[in-house]
Amino acid sequence: MNDDALDLLALIERPPPLGGMGFRNRAGRTQAIWRDADPGTGIVGRRIVHARTMQLAGPAQLRRLGVRPGRGYHKCGSDDQWDWVRAFRLVVHADGQWQTVLDIRELPTPSGSDAPSLWYDLGGLSASAAIIEVLQCGLDDQWTPWNLADGAFELIGARPPVPIQRERRLANRGVTLQPLPSGVHAEERPGEVRYRTAGYEVGFALGRAGFSYLALDDEAAGSTMIDLLHRAPGVDLQGIMLHPVGGSSLVGPALRCDVEGHVRVEGNRVRYEVSVPAAGQNFTLDWRMYADRIELVAEREGENSIEAWESAAWQIAFDPGTAATATLGRPRKVGRTGLLELPVLLHAPGHGSIRVIAQGETATWRSDADRQNSWLTGELKLGETPTDRGTTILEPGSHRCAVTWLMAGHGIEASQSAPAPVARALRRAAITGLSYRADTGTLSNNSISIHCPMSMDTWSALATSYGEVMPGIDAVEFLRDSLERWLDGGPGYGSGTMRDGSQLRPAEDEYLITGVGTMLGLGEYLDHSRNSAWARRYSDRIKQKLEQLAARDLDGDGLIESPHRRGVSGDHDWSTNWYDVVSFGWKDAYVNALLFKALTLLGEVLSDLGAPELVAGVAAWRVKLRDAFGPTFLNPETGWVAGWRSADGRLHDYAFLAVNGVVANSGVLSAEVSRQVIGALWEEYRSVGEPDARLGLPNNLWPIPDEDLTEPMHGFPHGFYLNGALSHSQARHFVDALSRVGMMPESERLLGALCETLADGTAFGGSQTGGDWRYWDGAQCGYEGLLTEQFGVMALAIERHRLRG
Incomplete structure (x- = not known):
């Protein structure tokens, strides 16, 4: 192996300062995708397969791909079983287009979990992105597990360009906390503005578009002392997100906020105007707080079409250690898993629920869970089209929706005789x-x-x-x-x-x-x-x-x-x-x-x-x-x-x-x-x-x-x-x-x-x-x-x- 060759899937970017914060800084990430089953399997609906992706900031030479046994789906606490890849497809993003490089079927059964890798020569192909989709596995055939996709591959190549690390702050155009609707209280705190009612408390960051705090009380007794949001030093999973295919993450969790714009607060209104110049995207997020609800008018204007690994006009990330918040809605079994039609219900056990109701045909929601990193995310998407690769296309032009976040108790009414x-x-x-x-x-x-x-x-x-x-x-x-x-x-x-x-x-x-x-x-x-x-x-x-x-x-x-x-x-x-x-x-x-x-x-x-x-x-x-x-x-x-x-x-x-x-x-x-x-x-x-x-x-x-x-x-x-x-x-x-x-x-x-x-x-x-x-x-x-x-x-x-x- 040449001195400059390394496993691009195991590449970890230089972590940001202050330590321990690089959640999404791996070049190799695993994702789940909805797929039709191969003919003759007898599968009636759609299945989920998993893919290992290579997300680089720029092109790198790909030299060879190794396939080895990996962990299988965790089916029993008594035995952590190994699995193997029986069929896979490698597609790469080069010169602005996707192309299939390998489509391998009927791989041999390995001799054991420690069997050596099978290697495929890639000839120094230059690519900035790759998707290795596991189409068939040894244990569960058409349903390929996350664990296997996450550990079965080595993608050896030359060292890629260093991702751009750029954190920008929004300009503060002023904070005025009057007038306020009945039942709504507000205060400015360091770096945020906070609104409180009997049923909820919500904070908005002033330096970056995103929630800074969220608490619910479905009994409207003013018990809003517990923040439901995910928190980690230096990592912000709230608000706008954008990582185009083939480049650096532009708006992401850490050292990824390459934006321009400002925020203005007037009474119960928080308005963000944010542009992402490197991607030609402009966002306007206009929030208004009322006693029983929050209203949002969200707009995205794109100068051109963008394909993205990650994207959201507004992301909300919950801490499951505080509450295992569930997202209930009607799923769309296309592209990357987790896509839902609006409305959806966000239910935080023991705290309360939010009905997210949208007006606007271009708005969708995506829910995802990450047990390893301990977060639950919900993504509001505007004018996006899912691809069968697990990416999403931000369509050009203007896209707008009005979203109501209704803070209300959500349950079943009891009879008068109920204890x-x-x-x-x-x-x-x-x-x-x-x-x-x-x-x-x-x-x-x-x-x-x-x-x-x-x-x-x-x-x-x-x-x-x-x-x-x-x-x-x-x-x-x-x-x-x-x-x-x-x-x-x-x-x-x-x-x-x-x-x-x-x-x-x-x-x-x-x-x-x-x-x-x-x-x-x-x-x-x-x-x-x-x-x-x-x-x-x-x-x-x-x-x-x-x-x-x-x-x-x-x-x-x-x-x-x-x-x-x-x-x-x-x-x-x-x-x-x-x-x-x-x-x-x-x-x-x-x-x-x-x-x-x-x-x-x-x-x-x-x-x-x-x-x-x-x-x-x-x-x-x-x-x-x-x-x-x-x-x-x-x-x-x-x-x-x-x-x-x-x-x-x-x-x-x-x-x-x-x-x-x-x-x-x-x-x-x-x-x-x-x-x-x-x-x-x-x-x-x-x-x-x-x-x-x-x-x-x-x-x-x-x-x-x-x-x-x-x-x-x-x-x-x-x-x-x-x-x-x-x-x-x-x-x-x-x-x-x-x-x-x-x-x-x-x-x-x-x-x-x-x-x-x-x-x-x-x-x-x-x-x-x-x-x-x-x-x-x-x-x-x-x-x-x-x-x-x-x-x-x-x-x-x-x-x-x-x-x-």
């Missing part, structure tokens, strides 16, 4: 479990976390009960998107393909809950929507999934089993159900009770929708499962259902609340037996001290020994995380079961307590803050901070206490 904590939770938290990620096209753990299709039955319970998120946007649309991704083979935690030595196998052979929970969610979606056309469109995929599920009955008794997670004490297997670090295995009561419910519903709804052939044999399977369930799982010593029966025949019973709740709600046991089961477990719940339900319900009332836990759980006491910690996650099953067996007062008591802390925001926190699980004394022992499963109980609150028209 106060439930009514407050319906107003503040009913929507929080609908944590949609537009950049992945699915509901997820939260808005910056991985998507777990095993949670589909929680999402279906919430979405089908909630209704419209905004006029014209029903919550079931997010559920449908999530189902489509799963049916079309998109990977998720506990779903997709995993390696077993030299062989590949479905992750759902280990996580049985995924195939079961998703089929129940599918049944509830179809039962709610009655979308027969959609069912016909996906009929082949539905049939295939049902056949795969039936094949998991390994011994013909109607119950499904995992051949890989056998639940034997001392093996420390991971789980076959949602409680992934508890060694549920082989015959799993939770999974099989949920399966019974799914088979019951699918048999009915698919027949009603004119597709009885899809559920042929399901009725007989259901009967066989029901007959085997009680003898397999009922524990005569306790009177309730055990968690699992392992492959060695042993019954494992630690007084599982959620498991028995699922069983009672499924109908797999008779009503009389279900009453006995839940009654006995309720008495045990009381006998162990009836822990404070405001903190959540424990998964298990009795300690699970290390022999029935995965190794990461060893050494912790009962009450830690999934070994009996208190959480709202999965609490809905036991609360619902109490009402189904005639114990409505007990059910309502638990629901009210759970809703109290969902309503005041103390049951959860920002991303990775740990508030989602607690010891019985209230100390935190979780990890995510907020999980979609915590909000399943809101489906019960909606069902029982929503105000009916």
Whole structure:
């Protein structure tokens, strides 16, 4: 290798002064792109692929491209698997045009994760930009993962030009804070002007066009002390953004503000006039603050067409550690992922919501999540056209839109008879479990976390009960998107393909809950929507999934089993159900009770929708499962259902609340037996001290020994995380079961307590803050901070206490 040759994808620009601030200063960046599937794959909708991009400030000679194995999609906490590229395309930007340089199909399977790179000669081609699109991978075929694209390539070339580093400040044309509308207060602070009302507080930077502060209070009590925005020294992710293809970033996070212009403040009005001379772009952003809303008139005028890696007329970047803010809207599955039609709803859990409503056909919104760097961004785009490369074209000419940012409570109105904590939770938290990620096209753990299709039955319970998120946007649309991704083979935690030595196998052979929970969610979606056309469109995929599920009955008794997670004490297997670090295995009561419910519903709804052939044999399977369930799982010593029966025949019973709740709600046991089961477990719940339900319900009332836990759980006491910690996650099953067996007062008591802390925001926190699980004394022992499963109980609150028209 020549002395001046280096890996251009690993190139890091000189960081700005004051240290640790170079978030977007890598020349190689990874992005997600919507694509049609190759013919013959059976994929019905669009898929997401990932690409590694080279974003240089100017041309450099490209000498060779190396392809090596890399990390795969993270499907299980027990194993971080490697993956490999099977097909890719390299396109480069040279002389102002894109050209395909390599289109490689059917790459050989590497011998292992440490296999050497395959090299392709590029002959010294001069280019300022490149996109290496992974079209096919070893594990999940057409759905290529971020991790693989991010680490599989080396692009060796000559050192490129040094990017321009230029930070300019806007001229201040004056600040006058009078007159102000009723209910609006204002003050000038160092470097910003701040507006405050009872429901929100917003700051505007004076030296650069962007928000400097944003806080919400959906109860309009003036509690606006917590800033929701992302902050880091020297890095500004707020406001105008522009990075043209083939050149330096002109307006970006750090040492990237090559602009001219000024700001003027007059009463409730903040007006920015900003030009980006190097790109021929001019922006006018005229903001006005009112007691219940903010209004923006945004204009962009382009002298010519610009292709850009990053662009926004106004970007807002949230700190997910403060609140895992979700963006709910109708996705446009074109170009780089995350694009949405306006209006959108920005929901900051525990703080409030903003409806972003635009007038103007050229305005769109883009949402993106970056867990590694811990930010969530929303981009207002004016007159932009997405490309199939993942870039965007800023169209020339004048583009204008009027945007209203409506600061208002966004929830469900309760009936007059609803208990106060439930009514407050319906107003503040009913929507929080609908944590949609537009950049992945699915509901997820939260808005910056991985998507777990095993949670589909929680999402279906919430979405089908909630209704419209905004006029014209029903919550079931997010559920449908999530189902489509799963049916079309998109990977998720506990779903997709995993390696077993030299062989590949479905992750759902280990996580049985995924195939079961998703089929129940599918049944509830179809039962709610009655979308027969959609069912016909996906009929082949539905049939295939049902056949795969039936094949998991390994011994013909109607119950499904995992051949890989056998639940034997001392093996420390991971789980076959949602409680992934508890060694549920082989015959799993939770999974099989949920399966019974799914088979019951699918048999009915698919027949009603004119597709009885899809559920042929399901009725007989259901009967066989029901007959085997009680003898397999009922524990005569306790009177309730055990968690699992392992492959060695042993019954494992630690007084599982959620498991028995699922069983009672499924109908797999008779009503009389279900009453006995839940009654006995309720008495045990009381006998162990009836822990404070405001903190959540424990998964298990009795300690699970290390022999029935995965190794990461060893050494912790009962009450830690999934070994009996208190959480709202999965609490809905036991609360619902109490009402189904005639114990409505007990059910309502638990629901009210759970809703109290969902309503005041103390049951959860920002991303990775740990508030989602607690010891019985209230100390935190979780990890995510907020999980979609915590909000399943809101489906019960909606069902029982929503105000009916």
